Each structure stands twice: as structure tokens, then as C-alpha cells.
Amino acid sequence: MAEPAGVTEPAGSHRFLSMLRGALERFYYIPYCAVCDEAVEPPTPSPFVCKNCLSQLPFRMGKEEVSWEGSFPLYATFFYKDVLPGLIVSMKFSERTDRARALAPLMARTIQRQGLTADAIIPVPLHRRRLAERGYNQAAILADFLSKSTGIPVLNSLLIRHLETDRQSEARSVRERKLHMRDVFCLDRTSPLVAGLAGRPVLLLDDVVTTGSTLMEAARPLLAEGLRVTGLVAATGRDRYLGYGEAAQQW
Ligand SMILES: [Zn+2]
Structure with a gap:
């Protein structure tokens, strides 16, 4: 620094x-x-x-492109299984940000393997109150380490989480959660960056995708502005896990 x-x-x-x-x-x-x-x-x-x-580590060998309902492509480096839930939870709540430093270079390989190009990495933001409580945003820390591995700059100031969602939102049904997430995110209209965004490719980054609603909602104002969004997460449980033997047979 x-x-x-x-x-x-x-x-x-x-x-x-x-x-x-x-x-x-x-x-x-x-x-x-x-x-x-x-x-x-x-x-x-x-x-x-x-x-x-x-x-x-449960790499998504050959399945890094995630099957999901979003209107933009989504990639994940790992399945959300074995040691990954523990790594992610401790990264989020126990200040084990060293785990972001360990995962980011492996996520950079997903970017490379899949030929993803982007002008910027945009981490899914926390609401400012949640950020103050926790002291850091794990997605932003992951983005910083990913930027070190890839050279793609991080854009932290553009996307804002302007509504706070309650902690029980995780337990809601998918439909309720989707309704609940509507218009949670917006762009900082005072940012000078807003003017030149249309058509620019960006990586929207988060640690985990479960229902996908957070990532879809975070992408909404970016897509509305004409940005070409690609989602990237460390892990998701979506798609079927292939054991090593089965994956090797398919190669
Ligand atoms: Zn070890």
C-alpha cells in the first residue's frame, strides 16, 4: 500500500x-x-x-460454466462441497482472508481456461451497514487478489447495495427471496464511470452462488446500463459433481 x-x-x-x-x-x-x-x-x-x-479440492473439471437461470454466463471454479463450505464461511465471518488469497490464483485459471476477458472486476457489494459490522467484504478481497493474479482492475465504487436484506433471507423460499432481492442494487449515478460503460465487458464476482438471486439482482443495473456481464464465483453446488474416475473417462 x-x-x-x-x-x-x-x-x-x-x-x-x-x-x-x-x-x-x-x-x-x-x-x-x-x-x-x-x-x-x-x-x-x-x-x-x-x-x-x-x-x-473439488474443482469443477469441465463444468466451470454453470447451468443456471441467469441471463448472462456464469462460471465457478469449485463445487460447494468437501472443504469449500468451511473455507468460504471462515473467509466471510472469521477474517480468514488468507483463504481468498489462496483461492484467487485458482480462480484466475478459470478465467484463463475459459478465455474470459473483462475490462474490470466488480465484486458484489455488501450494504454499508453490513460492511461496517463485518469490517470487510469477502467478495471485494477476493476481487483484489484476483486482480493481482490477472491484471484486471477492480471497480469497487460503481455498484451499490442500497437496501439491506435481513439475515433470514437465506432461509426463504427461492420465490420469496427473488421478490425480496428486487432493486437491492443500483449504480452510483454520481460516478464519472457511468457515462462510458455501454458495451464494456465486466466480471461480476462473488464467493458463492446458491439460488443465484443475489448475482442476478446485482447484475440487473449493470445489464440495464449495457454492460456485458459475466458472472464468476469461487464455488457453487449447481450441476452434478463428477468423481475423478468418471471425469477422466469423459476426457
Ligand atoms: Zn493443506
Whole structure:
């Protein structure tokens, strides 16, 4: 993160400490697996997941394009099964944002494999009150790490969640939830970006898709503005999981 300009004395000593910390980390830092918390023997295919966990993650081999009712394409890197629910829940509620750092490079491979192109990544926003409560938006953190892996910039300020949905919304029926989500999201009309959006491709990013209603509603104002939206999530339980043997047979 950039140092604020114009700060001299405290920033100088702060910079020295942060350089020292950086040097120590480079020499003595032992990476650990974000899934099992054990030390990782480098090199690994993903720098933050050990080989054992990597081989057990429920990748959506050949099924990254999700079957769903949305009007735009949706991709997911993992099935929402095995260790994924635990990873996602801890990323959301227990400040295990290191898990976003571990998942993002693997999601970047979905972007690459599927040939997805985008001018920006737009994380599904939280309502400002929820954001204040939790202190962070897991989708925005995932977006930042994904941006590091792909070079696609993150657009945080455009899409706003202007209505707060209650926590029980997860338990509602799909129909009730769809009604409930209507007009929850809008665009920041004061943003200078609004003018040049039509036709631009964007990745709308979230951690999980369950019913799909949140992602559909978040996309609504973007689609209305003429943006070409592609959805990307870490995980969804949609489509049938293929075991490794079955998947290998189909290849
Ligand atoms: Zn592990």
C-alpha cells in the first residue's frame, strides 16, 4: 500500500520497520497451507495450498460454466462441497482472508481456461451497514487478489447495495427471496464511470452462488446500463459433481 505523501519523520521509521519485516519474511517466512494450516513445502502449484489439499479440492473439471437461470454466463471454479463450505464461511465471518488469497490464483485459471476477458472486476457489494459490522467484504478481497493474479482492475465504487436484506433471507423460499432481492442494487449515478460503460465487458464476482438471486439482482443495473456481464464465483453446488474416475473417462 502506498505511503501517504508529505509525511516525513514517523513515515521514515515506519518505512524502515516495514522494510525490515519484508526482509525477515523473505528469509524466514514459512508458507502455510490456507486449507489445512500445515506448513507448505514450496514449490506448489498455488503458493498458499499444499499439494495434498490441492489434490482434494473439488474443482469443477469441465463444468466451470454453470447451468443456471441467469441471463448472462456464469462460471465457478469449485463445487460447494468437501472443504469449500468451511473455507468460504471462515473467509466471510472469521477474517480468514488468507483463504481468498489462496483461492484467487485458482480462480484466475478459470478465467484463463475459459478465455474470459473483462475490462474490470466488480465484486458484489455488501450494504454499508453490513460492511461496517463485518469490517470487510469477502467478495471485494477476493476481487483484489484476483486482480493481482490477472491484471484486471477492480471497480469497487460503481455498484451499490442500497437496501439491506435481513439475515433470514437465506432461509426463504427461492420465490420469496427473488421478490425480496428486487432493486437491492443500483449504480452510483454520481460516478464519472457511468457515462462510458455501454458495451464494456465486466466480471461480476462473488464467493458463492446458491439460488443465484443475489448475482442476478446485482447484475440487473449493470445489464440495464449495457454492460456485458459475466458472472464468476469461487464455488457453487449447481450441476452434478463428477468423481475423478468418471471425469477422466469423459476426457
Ligand atoms: Zn493443506
